[in-house]
Amino acid sequence: MNDFLMKLWDSRFAVAAVILFAVGFVTLLLHRNLIKKIIGLNIMDTAAYLLLTSLGYIENRLSPILRGDDTDPAHYVNPLPAGLVLTGIVVSVSVTAVLLALTIRLYRRYHSLNVDEIYKMAQKEHGV
Amino acid sequence: MEFTVNLPLFAAALCLICSAVSAVLPEKAARRLCLALCGLVAIAFGLLLAYGLSSDAATTYRMGHYPHPWGNELFFGTLEPLLLCVFATVMLLCLLGGGSHLENDLEQGKRRYYYVMCELVLSSLIALCCTNDVFTGYVFIEISTVASCGLLMIRQLGRTTLASIRYLIFSLIGSGLFLLGLILLYAVTGHLLMPDLSRAIGTLWESGQYRSVLLTSICLVTVGLAVKGGLFPFHFWMPDTYGYATPASGGILSGLVSKGYIFFLLRVIFRVFGTEVFYKSGVSNVLFVLGAIGVIVGSVSAARETDVARMIAYSSASQIGYIFMGFGLSPQLGVLASVFHILTHAITKPPLFLSAAQIARIAGGRDRKLWLGAGHKNRLAGLTFTACALSMIGIPLTMGFVSKYRFGLAAFDNPKLIVPTLIVLAVSTILNTWYFMRVVIRLYTPASGPDGPRVRMREQRPFAVAAIAFLCMNIGFGVAAKPVVTLIEHGLILLKEAL
Amino acid sequence: MKKTGFLERLRDWDADRFDLTEKTAGDMHPDLSPKPLKQEIPDAPLERLATRGERAFDRLYPVLALVLGTVMIVFLFLTVLDLPPYGAADNPAHNEVTARYLGSGTAETGAVNAVAGVILDYRAFDTLGESHVLYAAITAVLILLLVQSDAPEADDPGARLMERDPILTVTASVIAPIVILFGVYNMLTGHLGPGGGFSGGAIVGAGLILLSFAFGPHRMKRIVTFRTFRIASISALCFYSVSKLYSFFCGANGLHTIFSPGTPSRILSAGLILPLNIAVGVVVSFTMYGLYSLFERGRIG
Numbered sequence: 054m055n056d057f058l059m060k061l062w063d064s065r066f067a068v069a070a071v072i073l074f075a076v077g078f079v080t081l082l083l084h085r086n087l088i089k090k091i092i093g094l095n096i097m098d099t100a101a102y103l104l105l106t107s108l109g110y111i112e113n114r115l116s117p118i119l120r121g122d123d124t125d126p127a128h129y130v131n132p133l134p135a136g137l138v139l140t141g142i143v144v145s146v147s148v149t150a151v152l153l154a155l156t157i158r159l160y161r162r163y164h165s166l167n168v169d170e171i172y173k174m175a176q177k178e179h180g181v
Numbered sequence: 182m183e184f185t186v187n188l189p190l191f192a193a194a195l196c197l198i199c200s201a202v203s204a205v206l207p208e209k210a211a212r213r214l215c216l217a218l219c220g221l222v223a224i225a226f227g228l229l230l231a232y233g234l235s236s237d238a239a240t241t242y243r244m245g246h247y248p249h250p251w252g253n254e255l256f257f258g259t260l261e262p263l264l265l266c267v268f269a270t271v272m273l274l275c276l277l278g279g280g281s282h283l284e285n286d287l288e289q290g291k292r293r294y295y296y297v298m299c300e301l302v303l304s305s306l307i308a309l310c311c312t313n314d315v316f317t318g319y320v321f322i323e324i325s326t327v328a329s330c331g332l333l334m335i336r337q338l339g340r341t342t343l344a345s346i347r348y349l350i351f352s353l354i355g356s357g358l359f360l361l362g363l364i365l366l367y368a369v370t371g372h373l374l375m376p377d378l379s380r381a382i383g384t385l386w387e388s389g390q391y392r393s394v395l396l397t398s399i400c401l402v403t404v405g406l407a408v409k410g411g412l413f414p415f416h417f418w419m420p421d422t423y424g425y426a427t428p429a430s431g432g433i434l435s436g437l438v439s440k441g442y443i444f445f446l447l448r449v450i451f452r453v454f455g456t457e458v459f460y461k462s463g464v465s466n467v468l469f470v471l472g473a474i475g476v477i478v479g480s481v482s483a484a485r486e487t488d489v490a491r492m493i494a495y496s497s498a499s500q501i502g503y504i505f506m507g508f509g510l511s512p513q514l515g516v517l518a519s520v521f522h523i524l525t526h527a528i529t530k531p532p533l534f535l536s537a538a539q540i541a542r543i544a545g546g547r548d549r550k551l552w553l554g555a556g557h558k559n560r561l562a563g564l565t566f567t568a569c570a571l572s573m574i575g576i577p578l579t580m581g582f583v584s585k586y587r588f589g590l591a592a593f594d595n596p597k598l599i600v601p602t603l604i605v606l607a608v609s610t611i612l613n614t615w616y617f618m619r620v621v622i623r624l625y626t627p628a629s630g631p632d633g634p635r636v637r638m639r640e641q642r643p644f645a646v647a648a649i650a651f652l653c654m655n656i657g658f659g660v661a662a663k664p665v666v667t668l669i670e671h672g673l674i675l676l677k678e679a680l
Numbered sequence: 681m682k683k684t685g686f687l688e689r690l691r692d693w694d695a696d697r698f699d700l701t702e703k704t705a706g707d708m709h710p711d712l713s714p715k716p717l718k719q720e721i722p723d724a725p726l727e728r729l730a731t732r733g734e735r736a737f738d739r740l741y742p743v744l745a746l747v748l749g750t751v752m753i754v755f756l757f758l759t760v761l762d763l764p765p766y767g768a769a770d771n772p773a774h775n776e777v778t779a780r781y782l783g784s785g786t787a788e789t790g791a792v793n794a795v796a797g798v799i800l801d802y803r804a805f806d807t808l809g810e811s812h813v814l815y816a817a818i819t820a821v822l823i824l825l826l827v828q829s830d831a832p833e834a835d836d837p838g839a840r841l842m843e844r845d846p847i848l849t850v851t852a853s854v855i856a857p858i859v860i861l862f863g864v865y866n867m868l869t870g871h872l873g874p875g876g877g878f879s880g881g882a883i884v885g886a887g888l889i890l891l892s893f894a895f896g897p898h899r900m901k902r903i904v905t906f907r908t909f910r911i912a913s914i915s916a917l918c919f920y921s922v923s924k925l926y927s928f929f930c931g932a933n934g935l936h937t938i939f940s941p942g943t944p945s946r947i948l949s950a951g952l953i954l955p956l957n958i959a960v961g962v963v964v965s966f967t968m969y970g971l972y973s974l975f976e977r978g979r980i981g
Binding site for chain 2: 087094101108134137140141152171172178
């Protein structure tokens, strides 16, 4: 039991990320409201970034802004995950913007955010 | 000749530059620029293919001053140039053939953004096919997702908006899973470049350390890319997405974009996990089962459709099933058949969409009931549709035949799966014949009423050029299949060995 | 009301229900009850089976979703317990790759900020792609939301009320310049410390959005019009692609570039990183403002 708790503590950020991922995934699957689905998707992304950021951290080390002539890699944390997370965040901002714009279009056309209702109304709309 | 290895970089950068410039050009100029760009990219990769054949070795191209494992890199042998040359040509022909529909379907003033999206899709195809870095792959997967969503929703109907939000959500789940898989891989290896990843994974697999993390990440990466490619349980977005988009987009999305993801998956299997680890992990069996179910379900769904465009879209789902089935069969003949089928599908599906749209225009709708005798009204479109349908069924002299033949051969590569593979092939061929021939027969059944006006060649010149080029490519690859197959075989060996 | 099957919704309605004579878009009824499905009588037992299967799937969907979610989470949970411990110095992620980024990063790229060195020099192709994701997104939003008519905008009384709100205008006129200045500072010193094009651009974008909130679109036209938006972001993107093309080309062929790392920790150092940060900052800030403006009014400037 103690071992398990230690393990849990050792990977506390990863566990938190998994929980966040679960919250996002279930939100995405179970909610019928488009905005809530988008929020779920964002929470999923955030979970991935939390996991990635936590990989870069090393205890008792400095942020990767090199100070003076001190270029000993053993004094700084890992800069690569930070760069990757930056990329990831930009990607997630972009797709969120597109999703929200699509939602706005759908709302203007069908006056609803509920996926089921939108499907029903789209069914009524015929032809292409 | 040495300069040739720089061409992928130039092609990718040129696509990005053109995509930015297209947004401020007049619409006609943007269209010309995009067509010229596709042509140039096709020529560039043709040259690269020639270079690859003559040098008989794969090239690792450093993007900047730092080699792996520090900097980004490209990697290409003979397979990537072949695929990209075909992809760029197909995109050129799609845009050419679907031009008149683009003018109808797209809002004036926003057409130039269509070409922006096309160029972004092309750049992401180049990057996905050539990259040696999995994270670059992720970034360009996202470009491809957003840009293909743009190609879809630019036709502003309620339905396409709905289809694109569904497509985007599915795609984002896929890329989210893929990213998670990458992060887990990074956590246990510390690398992002394919050769180093592969080495580290090989060591870890042998030592048995982090086994569960490796297995999970293999699953996540495969599932993520399969979702984006449209493997069976995740194919529901296909009919709407491909069926309601403007025909050029339908062709590009089904023929090229999904193939980009699938080929990237193939590269990840060969160059990151290594075929040995991947096929031992059991994920390949899952791919086979899902692929086989996808073939059948896609065909059955297609047979149930009366809207021809949606029928073609469902048939895409079954073709994607074939490709994944080949991945599941074996890393040699199975993957070979899959790669050939990628080419087949990229060359056969777009003209089906284009000719269906052309026939629908003269017949007054896309319901097959309206298509009675339409093959006489637009002979070229009818011929194209028929020929491509025959290719999808797998009649000799077409590419489809070679694909099916190679899948049949591949079945014997994996003794456990011979019977299921052959059954799936037989059933899907019967279903294919049924639903395609049903439409073709209707096309040539004379209508009872008075003959409507006929569409002449000169009224649809761009479409005619595109259709004839597609047919020539189809027959050409079908007849001269032997060298192409050898080329693919060689390319796969280069892909695996040059680590 | 007839319940619609989940699979039917997912896979879309059957095409038989197309009524080809009816008018298309626009005529929506407030009444939402769907038309009875005039499906052809299934001519194959296969089809009947499929329909029944879909209905069962529909009822089971929430359960299935929860089960799928739970299974996935349990697997992920077990996996992450196996991951190397958090914060340990000997994790596999801290290897020779990181060592070079930190150890020789300053000498090779000239950037004191190792993250800037990594994303704009070592792994610059990723970042080039990343800024084009933003570009793809703003183009997609333009396609969706841009209003093309030249008609003057409808006079929104709410907006005018906001414009006159003294608390908002005074606060904005004090804060916005500071925000924008800080963003620009962030952009310009991205190679020397925390910051860079993406964060700086986001801050400048926030400043522009604040200004637009407070002073309204009409007065914002003095700062950003559609024309400036297009020219600035397109030329920044082109500059980015062209300069990176040049540096990739030189790097791959072992040629000497005209950009040198310079003296680290000076403002004019780190070769291409400073101009690239500015270009990225321009793209990000205009994209942020453009997204806001398109969401709010359907036009930029």
